[in-house]
């Protein structure tokens with residue numbers, strides 16, 4: 001059983017390049033099912049969610065090869081089945097991204113309801129309602145979502161009742177090959193959706209309104225292969241920048257998109273930290289008193305739910321009391337009790353987190369319950385006095401490439417230890 005062992009108290013200093021975005025790579029890999037021809041993806045993050053998605057596509061019949069650490073070659077010319085393997089799909093919520101492409105290209109998709117992070121219910125009703133409006137029949141939606149279209153999907157007008165990244169991605173991918181025009185309204189505007197849309201256009205799709213909440217898609221009969229570089233990961237970028245502030249260090253992320261972390265940078269400035277922004281880099285210097293904040297998560301361009309645990313780790317050492325209102329996921333609070341083990345004064349009631357700042361955190365054994373909670377606990381461990389042992393590393397590895405190597409390059413004392421936990425004497 002792997003775990004991370006962190007000796008706290010070392011400020012993060014230095015500069016690292018951002019990796020490719022997990023939440024762009026996963027739908028783009030799924031979208032390659034639509035291509036008649038080879039797809040080449042650059043800057044693919046080397047994380048376990050990418051390996052799971054690759055195995056799902058291989059099981060469907062897509063040829064998937066990796067060249068080095070960050071280049072991926074995909075060929076979907078010989079699909080074997082429109083059923084995604086249940087045991088893989090249940091590992092990751094984004095597995096459901098294969099449904100739209102399979103339905104668009106082959107008129108059918110059978111994908112088990114996804115698993116993944118325990119953030120509360122992860123329904124797919126908005127995805128299925130969109131497929132139905134595009135002309136698909138929903139044969140079952142129990143353990144498996146089984147959707148089928150008699151012929152080609154038909155363009156439709158879909159207005160999402162709530163903003164959903166997943167439903168926006170799946171309906172966008174399905175609509176690219178529907179007959180006629182599809183209007184999608186109240187779409188999620190996360191940069192990862194923009195990157196997916198840019199990739200689909202490179203494959204020959206016709207999409208207007210990219211980056212806005214209204215997407216207009218003119219369906220085409222075929223999509224061809226393309227080459228695409230994955231957009232920088234704004235959540236990974238934000239995690240390291242918060243680490244620079246929290247540890248009183250000086251961290252620069254290069255090859256990133258400052259605009260994509262604007263909401264975080266506003267909060268870091270509000271918290272009294274020094275933030276400098278360049279063309280494709282951001283620098284955060286800590287070492288100043290951390291001011292308490294009142295934060296709410298929201299769909300992009302609001303403050304992202306995926307940086308919620310990481311920002312709370314910062315606020316544990318703020319002067320005064322901070323609050324965070326979590327408006328996206330109802331189950332994102334398992335990390336709170338782990339922070340309490342480190343000496344934080346934090347509690348969560350009904351999506352509302354209250355953090356009373358303390359002078360210091362102290363190392364202790366903690367357990368990461370999901371990807372972003374894992375990021376937050378690693379940050380807290382970096383500033384806690386003494387040793388912190390973090391289990392649940394399999395979650396961290398889903399979303400952060402080479403975490404301990406990259407943190408070590410910034411001066412952290414962190415190592416990965418395998419094997420059983422030492423017996424308590």
Ligand code: EPZ
Pocket residue numbers: 022023026093094117119121122123124125126127128162163164165166167188190305306328329330371372399
């Ligand atoms: C994506 O999840 C991301 N995952 C999440 O990141 C991210 O937190 C989330 O978007 C919000 O930004 C990937 O991109 C792989 P949603 P997704 O559909 O698509 C409800 C990470 O750590 N909903 O925008 O599942 C849903 O329950 C992960 O990288 C429905 O009700 O998010 C939630 O309350 C964690 N019906 C809200 O909408 C549906 O059919 C937002 O979900 C779909 C969603």
